[in-house]
Amino acid sequence: MSELYDDFKSIVLNKTPLIDVRAPVEFKKGAFLNSVNLPIMNDEERHEVGICYKNRGNAKAIELGHSLVSGYIKEQRIQAWSDFIDANPDALLYCFRGGQRSKISQEWLAERGKEIVRLKGGYKAFRSYLLRELEESTLHFKPIILGGRTGSGKTIELKKMSNAIDLEGLANHRGSSFGQKITPQTSQINFENNLTYELIQKLHDGFEHLVLEDEGRHIGNVFMPESFISLMAEAPLVILETPIEHRIEITLNEYVIEAQKMYECAGFENVLEAWQESIQSAMNRIKRRLGNQKHSEVCNIFEDAVQEQKKNGSYDKYRDWVEYLLREYYDPMYDYQIQKRSEKIVFRGNASEVHEYIKSVTLFSGRLK
Template sequence: MATLPETSDYRQLFLAGTPFLDLRSPGEFAHGAFPTATNLPLMSNEERARVGTCYKQQGQAAAIALGHRLVSGAERERRLEAWSGFAREHPDGCLYCWRGGLRSQTVQQWLADAGIVYPRVVGGYKALRRFLLEELERSLQRAQLVLIGGRTGTGKTRVVAALDNAIDLEGLARHRGSSFGHLPEGQPSQIDFENALSIGFLLQLQGSAGPVVLEDEGRLIGRLALPESLRQRMQDAPMLVVEESLAERVEVILEDYIVDLGQRYMDSEGVLEGPALHRTRLLEGLDRIRKRLGGERHQAIRTQMEKAFAQQRASGDLDQHRAWISALLESYYDPMYRYQLSQRAGRILFQGRRDEVISFARTGLSC
């Protein structure tokens, strides 16, 4: 029997954006996965649990036999067709299971018997995950970081999006980084976030000695934590500070949190439920910072927000949103920004409007 292809060049797999056929159970996949992976499991959660119990009680041979009984006949053919379809659609891909062992070897052989020779990742998901964890530490040791700072609403994320040498932390975390930053699609798992972050650095640093630009963030983005080694590097990293007028910042918040976020909720929940959920989520975000605002100020801003949503619902007019946005920026976010900036050790390389910061970042940064 011919030896089937395998690879352990984990770096190249991630640099190439290799499509992965992930054969682990849905539960394993939900716990942690890679951005280019598709989960087409050999066994369901229940089937895997039954095989695991059998292995503990009766040994490997009995567990293998049970696995073959569970995935047999028409069900085996249905799953084989899904794997075959993936392989035909992604001829440059690879398959793996948890450790690159029996599950992936079995499916690889079944595919070969069907006329499809498809490579297997040696060591499976576990080896790929270990590589990314170690690679992130190596990346942070050699990378020069530059942060994009500025008051809330200056459009820091827009700066990051305009640069080729940047990693969008909030984009990877699927969260806008504030009490109001929850998105309807929800956040990835912590492991998914770390995997994507490591891949982001790997891609940025390939063949490049230039700086990697990140938005200045706190310890958490939503419920996801930045790796401690990254936080330590960010603490003393130099900064580019975006400066915009209060009026401009209000417009940025209006666009991001009312117009864009409102559309996302409508796309996700429908034209009837979406606007109501959008309103509820923003009010919940305000309530989360009630103690820091103080009861009286919190209630005043909450009343403004409720009136603004009522006007928007009645006429589509967004104007009243500007009042609570302005009040929240001046009374809460601006004082918090001044404090956070005072805690930073890194020097300020440049300050200016958003377009000026983008221009400086493209032409004025060096190693």
């Protein structure tokens, strides 16, 4: 078996496990799906070696690296790699450029009788491949944009479509003023990498039409690729229409019930207070758009709902808060934006009608499951 591997498409299609031996600070900035960070040097060690490299050259930097990662520390790191390889025999190894760090890791493993192939060109080469594919992918599919007012259930319906990509899921953000989650939002690099993984897989499956949720230039702190912004702006728009009563229930479940469960799972000592603080911060961020009077009204409605929950554990009063947000904040904003793109609307309907329409459009141009 070759010591180097550069069939990046197969890595994506096979969801190949990857060992990233870069330092944690590098991994945090951007990595790949199915990768685990098992660094050969931690952040402090890498920093010291970097300074040595600048001041004294490559040979002395390598010497320092071997002295810093030796003995028990070295054995711990080799054992972590070995354990991962045992659990994932098809795993591959990479560092930044596919150079010294991954080569040394590979050699140390070989000394322990463990074989692993490393990525040719490392992170940099794989990342460059994904960026090229991201740019070129827009030439190989026709987008269908799924729009609809907040709470209409667009994400719910997207998850039922095998030819859809959940952009908000990839960004780890619900795409609205109240869309921030407890877990950190995906980095820009990881969003682009993960989106490209999805695109490669969907196009390999033969889909010519891909369904995407109607998004602006950014989802939270993550920005859409420029090529996608242009493509989506010209794409046909399908509007999911959902009764207000159903929208209230969907939004209540997402913003209140499930959100509080996330705080509970995250181990917050006082779940209700932590969640309440996040919602109040979100309402303060939309104060200018709402205006002073409406902002005061929505805050009072919310406070009444919180007190009701504290008193008897009921979520019922949050429905009034959700309805106010939908009618007074989200709907006017959405209606204004959609009016400017009315010529792109090709269909309106409820969930089942939308599915049937999209199926009829894509039936002869891509595999449907």
